[in-house]
Amino acid sequence: MKLSNRVLAMQESPVRKLVPIATKVKKTGKKVYHLNIGQPDIETPKVFMDAINNYDSRVIKYSFSQGEPVLIKAIQDYFKRDNVIFDDDEILITNGGSEALTFTTIALCDPEDEILVPEPFYTNYNGFTSAVNVHIKPITTKAENGFHLPSKSDIVKLITPKTKAILFSNPGNPTGTILRQDELEMLAEIAKEHNIYIISDEVYRGYAFDGLQSISMSTIKGVEDRVIIIESVSKRYSACGARIGSIQSKNKELMHNILKLCQARLCVATLEQIGAAALYRLEDSYTAEIRDEYQARRDIVYQTLQEIPGIVCEKPSGAFYVVAKLPVQNAEDFIIWMLEEFELDGETIMLAPAEGFYATKGLGKDEVRIAYVLNTKDMARAMFILKKGLEKYNQ
Amino acid sequence: MKLSNRVLAMQESPVRKLVPIATKVKKTGKKVYHLNIGQPDIETPKVFMDAINNYDSRVIKYSFSQGEPVLIKAIQDYFKRDNVIFDDDEILITNGGSEALTFTTIALCDPEDEILVPEPFYTNYNGFTSAVNVHIKPITTKAENGFHLPSKSDIVKLITPKTKAILFSNPGNPTGTILRQDELEMLAEIAKEHNIYIISDEVYRGYAFDGLQSISMSTIKGVEDRVIIIESVSKRYSACGARIGSIQSKNKELMHNILKLCQARLCVATLEQIGAAALYRLEDSYTAEIRDEYQARRDIVYQTLQEIPGIVCEKPSGAFYVVAKLPVQNAEDFIIWMLEEFELDGETIMLAPAEGFYATKGLGKDEVRIAYVLNTKDMARAMFILKKGLEKYNQ
Numbered sequence: 001m002k003l004s005n006r007v008l009a010m011q012e013s014p015v016r017k018l019v020p021i022a023t024k025v026k027k028t029g030k031k032v033y034h035l036n037i038g039q040p041d042i043e044t045p046k047v048f049m050d051a052i053n054n055y056d057s058r059v060i061k062y063s064f065s066q067g068e069p070v071l072i073k074a075i076q077d078y079f080k081r082d083n084v085i086f087d088d089d090e091i092l093i094t095n096g097g098s099e100a101l102t103f104t105t106i107a108l109c110d111p112e113d114e115i116l117v118p119e120p121f122y123t124n125y126n127g128f129t130s131a132v133n134v135h136i137k138p139i140t141t142k143a144e145n146g147f148h149l150p151s152k153s154d155i156v157k158l159i160t161p162k163t164k165a166i167l168f169s170n171p172g173n174p175t176g177t178i179l180r181q182d183e184l185e186m187l188a189e190i191a192k193e194h195n196i197y198i199i200s201d202e203v204y205r206g207y208a209f210d211g212l213q214s215i216s217m218s219t220i221k222g223v224e225d226r227v228i229i230i231e232s233v234s235k236r237y238s239a240c241g242a243r244i245g246s247i248q249s250k251n252k253e254l255m256h257n258i259l260k261l262c263q264a265r266l267c268v269a270t271l272e273q274i275g276a277a278a279l280y281r282l283e284d285s286y287t288a289e290i291r292d293e294y295q296a297r298r299d300i301v302y303q304t305l306q307e308i309p310g311i312v313c314e315k316p317s318g319a320f321y322v323v324a325k326l327p328v329q330n331a332e333d334f335i336i337w338m339l340e341e342f343e344l345d346g347e348t349i350m351l352a353p354a355e356g357f358y359a360t361k362g363l364g365k366d367e368v369r370i371a372y373v374l375n376t377k378d379m380a381r382a383m384f385i386l387k388k389g390l391e392k393y394n395q
Numbered sequence: 396m397k398l399s400n401r402v403l404a405m406q407e408s409p410v411r412k413l414v415p416i417a418t419k420v421k422k423t424g425k426k427v428y429h430l431n432i433g434q435p436d437i438e439t440p441k442v443f444m445d446a447i448n449n450y451d452s453r454v455i456k457y458s459f460s461q462g463e464p465v466l467i468k469a470i471q472d473y474f475k476r477d478n479v480i481f482d483d484d485e486i487l488i489t490n491g492g493s494e495a496l497t498f499t500t501i502a503l504c505d506p507e508d509e510i511l512v513p514e515p516f517y518t519n520y521n522g523f524t525s526a527v528n529v530h531i532k533p534i535t536t537k538a539e540n541g542f543h544l545p546s547k548s549d550i551v552k553l554i555t556p557k558t559k560a561i562l563f564s565n566p567g568n569p570t571g572t573i574l575r576q577d578e579l580e581m582l583a584e585i586a587k588e589h590n591i592y593i594i595s596d597e598v599y600r601g602y603a604f605d606g607l608q609s610i611s612m613s614t615i616k617g618v619e620d621r622v623i624i625i626e627s628v629s630k631r632y633s634a635c636g637a638r639i640g641s642i643q644s645k646n647k648e649l650m651h652n653i654l655k656l657c658q659a660r661l662c663v664a665t666l667e668q669i670g671a672a673a674l675y676r677l678e679d680s681y682t683a684e685i686r687d688e689y690q691a692r693r694d695i696v697y698q699t700l701q702e703i704p705g706i707v708c709e710k711p712s713g714a715f716y717v718v719a720k721l722p723v724q725n726a727e728d729f730i731i732w733m734l735e736e737f738e739l740d741g742e743t744i745m746l747a748p749a750e751g752f753y754a755t756k757g758l759g760k761d762e763v764r765i766a767y768v769l770n771t772k773d774m775a776r777a778m779f780i781l782k783k784g785l786e787k788y789n790q
Contacts, residue, residue: 096660269664
């Protein structure tokens, strides 16, 4: 009755494993500000439910395996804003960015193959790969350097005959780092020189602060046939529970083969695709407004972090996360202590330990990820609680 | 730029690969009755959309990785009708039965492991397994025998040290066969004696004709810890496009490990789960009414098949499919001929070639699957067209 080695080897979600502690604490009446998960408080645009309600839903039929034409068209038009053209067969709709990443991994890699990923990285990349026997090889980046990429030679020396792709999120989860044009071009060079694919997870695109642009890898010339873009409505349109993602690539052979994986699971939820099409039709001004809200929150977070002695943290440029090195030995112990032992007028905060975002053992032990997913007033209060908590913890 | 061997080895969907031919034919104005896919014309019960519309959808948030509590509770109550009790942590909500099967396969099998499956079988079982490097070993069943299981010794001799489970759908897709109590008990014996799991795909449960019961494997005693039930709202509640399935098992260690796979992909669409909970609350009388409708259709199909000389087909007892051996050499050629060459007053039919439902090379070449998913009037007309088509084809 043994289970598979691959499932036994999978780690528990480091973001979700502390949830039972928070649940227990909240039952005692303590208020917990959740900075630990990327669930924004922003309302899902009303067009989403309107589109669903206007849909003829007498028979909720299978959608097409590649996705609803109305959604594929909306995504095509979204990319056209950057002068990037994807044909109908160069877009596949998936169950969230999660399935997009799983399918891409299966299509590029056989068991024991490797994918390079800058660390710290979105922890579920571990799950998508290890469940299908693929290994992540980390490219270590550092808080002191704003989590930007190391030199080309540092990256290239990690490549082996089993390396099939480089995967990264940009803007970065958990770091909030936005890769510069020269970094993307370096990755393109590496991909060409070593004949590997580039998987660019752009689910936070649009959330770039201080006038910066989050450049899509789809705009980089000369690597169109080896670039795969991962999209999702979860973060950009605050529709995490819709589970609508997509895969974009101009490599038609790749897309034809991923379609076989799509066909095996028949389709993605029909209604949610209809709603998602309306989201992709929102003007850039929608994203700009939400970006300004996140930037205001980021400013509050960063300002408070700077006031705390011993914290190492570059100003994050995008998404709605920051990874900070705290003046503690073990960040997870501190997070649990904040939940169980600390309170300020009956309130505390919950952070995500950053260790789970690293593949290299021992890294990130003193780091946390802060998701600024609460309104400015609550964020200010939560950061004040963090400051007071750290003062008391280090006494 | 090579893709993975596992994705290249995947077959195209045999059900969907003829779709382009049908699309072309329909553009010429010919009407095509689709008996080729399991998309029923039955209306999705109104409670589904009502529940979604009554849900507070201001922020479409992530659901829980294990599923929405309201849906888990509804499924628990559904199984209680058979006196089967599943605890909260013994049910996991999935993206359709498809993801339920993929996750179960990953959790039970490492690469190169094997699962026994009676053939002909639901063709997507190939996709769920081969995408994650698991092999299906077929247990051949025959039209002449109503596709019931062979003897215990015939099954046991297929078991190797790599065999981890027996998987079957009951009622059967594509056969419409309902396994008897003694067949289920034989499988239970085999599972115990050879220490393997039983994966029972029960997505058509409730659709059993002529007073028969479709017995859930969850009611068989002595194998509770090695039985995994696959559920879905797609067929029973005509909600194929909702993509809500689930995994049920009293093996808590297994479920704890599958939960890790669920956590990696975060959750299933929130709104669809709310709608699905309302579906599982429908009385048995709902299913009984739809079953009577399918039985009436089955009668039309079976009666016409009996009128055609040279057809081999036992009367199917459940689901809404039948596999019939036609008096032709190659069923796929005949299906294409029916689409492209044949018409009766501007109308024709589309069937699914059954060869793709077999793992053993050469089997099923002269067989088709007929899905009786149209109303009785249309089914009668479609079957008449089949009869006339076969007459002309064999002239």
